[in-house]
Amino acid sequence: DAGITQSPRHKVTETGTPVTLRCHQTENHRYMYWYRQDPGHGLRLIHYSYGVKDTDKGEVSDGYSVSRSKTEDFLLTLESATSSQTSVYFCAISEGSGGRHNEQFFGPGTRLTVL
Amino acid sequence: AQSVTQPDIHITVSEGASLELRCNYSYGATPYLFWYVQSPGQGLQLLLKYFSGDTLVQGIKGFEAEFKRSQSSFNLRKPSVHWSDAAEYFCAGEAAGNKLTFGGGTRVLVKP
Numbered sequence: 602d603a604g605i606t607q608s609p610r611h612k613v614t615e616t617g618t619p620v621t622l623r624c625h626q627t628e629n630h631r632y633m634y635w636y637r638q639d640p641g642h643g644l645r646l647i648h649y650s651y652g653v654k655d656t657d658k659g660e661v662s663d664g665y666s667v668s669r670s671k672t673e674d675f676l677l678t679l680e681s682a683t684s685s686q687t688s689v690y691f692c693a694i695s696e697g698s699g700g701r702h703n704e705q706f707f708g709p710g711t712r713l714t715v716l
Numbered sequence: 717a718q719s720v721t722q723p724d725i726h727i728t729v730s731e732g733a734s735l736e737l738r739c740n741y742s743y744g745a746t747p748y749l750f751w752y753v754q755s756p757g758q759g760l761q762l763l764l765k766y767f768s769g770d771t772l773v774q775g776i777k778g779f780e781a782e783f784k785r786s787q788s789s790f791n792l793r794k795p796s797v798h799w800s801d802a803a804e805y806f807c808a809g810e811a812a813g814n815k816l817t818f819g820g821g822t823r824v825l826v827k828p
């Protein structure tokens with residue numbers, strides 16, 4: 602299995618509080634991604650990173666920010682959590698060097714509940 | 717806009733029977749295509765991938781998929797399912813920029 606860990610694995614929080622989720626990789630892959638998974642929607646890309654300090658928005662980025670200060674860590678922050686952000690969040694990594702190296706490897710997920 | 721569609725939300729199949737999961741894509745050019753499987757409470761595991769060349773792709777766990785450009789499809793098949801194949805399956809496509817677009821998923825139930 603690819604070396605990807607997510608923390609915390611479960612979190613319950615209240616509306617309006619800030620939340621930070623962490624993704625850590627030991628594969629030295631260039632690309633890192635944050636997705637959310639909701640029933641009927643599959644996985645939707647929130648933000649991604651193509652290098653240290655290089656990030657870009659995905660299709661559902663509103664209400665989320667990210668940071669990547671080291672190759673191995675990619676943080677997802679909900680500045681002020683809302684109930685609509687209750688979801689399962691997955692981190693993924695890829696080498697990103699094109700072609701057959703573009704497959705993504707996924708972490709175990711973080712279940713976030715916003716009350 | 718780029719999209720991946722899985723028309724079947726749920727499929728129930730008897731153990732030992734064959735399985736086919738449908739996936740259709742809408743891209744300007746032929747994307748890279750992937751099938752992932754997710755067991756309950758787990759992350760996603762790559763089953764197989766198509767980049768170019770042979771349109772019949774073999775994957776892990778006895779799965780295969782066939783790319784059909786004329787139908788914009790990439791259907792997943794398994795000749796004989798096992799109870800352990802009960803899971804949710806996701807088709808995904810990548811056109812450019814190292815970003816995947818996922819279908820909504822198909823949940824497979826296996827009857828004994």
